[in-house]
Amino acid sequence: MAAPIRTLCCAVLRNSSRRFSTTLGAQGGEKWRKEHGLPRSGTEYGPLTDLPDWSFADGRAAPPMKGQLRRKQEREVIARRIVMLNAEMDGGMDRWKEKQDEAKRLEEHKESLLFKPKGKLLLKKKKPQSQEP
Known part of the structure; x- marks a missing residue:
């Protein structure tokens, strides 16, 4: 009994001008x-x-219903992840600032190790700074 009905339905669908769409329609708005x-x-x-x-x-x-409990749990998991990622970002920024400060200190230390001007060069460098208008 099922076979004749199935063939009838298939024949009707094949001859129909309308086709079924299997794509997801866009939601309005x-x-x-x-x-x-x-x-x-x-x-x-x-x-x-x-x-x-x-x-x-x-x-x-x-x-509370099951769906409400599930959504609440999902939101808690997302909130925990946000807090964890925020802490990681803050830690990374702190480490980056420490590296920048260390590089600056190293550069200043290298400059302090350079030769200092002696004699006439020392007097020439101090002279423009000591003049006041």
């Missing part, structure tokens, strides 16, 4: 939402997805 700092769709985050759907009559909150 996605570009506008991204430009305005909103999520791609209205169901990614926000009060409609993060808050419970119901509460008890006496005012108590409903227990």
Whole structure:
């Protein structure tokens, strides 16, 4: 019984002028939402997805649903990663500044080891600095 129905459906689809699309259609307004700092769709985050759907009559909150717990856990993992990467970046910047300071100290030390001017050259260098207008 299933075979004649299947062949009938296939024959109808082959003769149909409409074709099925297997590509994902673009969500309406996605570009506008991204430009305005909103999520791609209205169901990614926000009060409609993060808050419970119901509460008890006496005012108590409903227990969190699995999806809410999962999203909360994902956000915690992302927040921990951000903090870790930020600490790594701060440490890297500190090490870079220390290297720059060390290079500057080394350069100053090399300059201090150079020969100093003697005799007439020493007097010529001091003379322009000691003159006051």
